[in-house]
Amino acid sequence: MKVKIDKEIDYGHGITQRDLDEYNNRPKYLHNEKIRPDGQSLSEWLTEVPFMDGCTEEEKKEFIETVKTASGFYDYYE
């Protein structure tokens, strides 16, 4: 919905027509798109593709080992 400016009203704070034009024409961000159909849960939608689908066994192993190392699985504690 566009915002209209009434030239006779002082909107204050130095807001101009140009400011409102920029506001109306600002880019719509991709990341706000809702993709999954209504009624589908987030987990149902997300796991339609199996975890690490298309990855080789070596890639899977490398990812798992990297994450485990960063998470402290292989740290030794006294």
Place this chain on the structure above:
Amino acid sequence: MTIMNKATNPADFPIYENLKKEEFKNVLDDFINLLKKTTFCDWKFIGKDDKLIIEIINLIQKRRVYFHVFHEKQMGELNEISLVCFWILKLRPFFYKKNPRININLTLSITLFKQFIERMAKIKGKKIDFPTNHLLHAFKYRDLSKEAIMAIAESLIC
């Protein structure tokens, strides 16, 4: 005077009510399922704080009005997943039963994030090189905001 677009007036958005006790179980199970299906970890070794998880769910849902007001759109999957990752890293509701020092919240959030990126790659028909080491470092050590995690996700899939 603040110019406000009537369509994005927060007063037009339903007021969020925290989950009721009778709703806890279903919502909790759904949330746990989200993580169970997107991790390589054996879930029998993972403990959880149910109250914290319910708090996370409430916090994520309360964010919907923010997107309505500032972006004139409803919250999308990218936003939801990013918020789940953020709050898991922040509030740490999970622990590894065999060794509580292990940062299992890092494991769960990075694998969830990766699963989302892969899902989007499938939709867009492109191959995305997931920067595992960079993101592990960022998730573990950096002061990432909710919007920063969303920006990272957006930059990977665009």
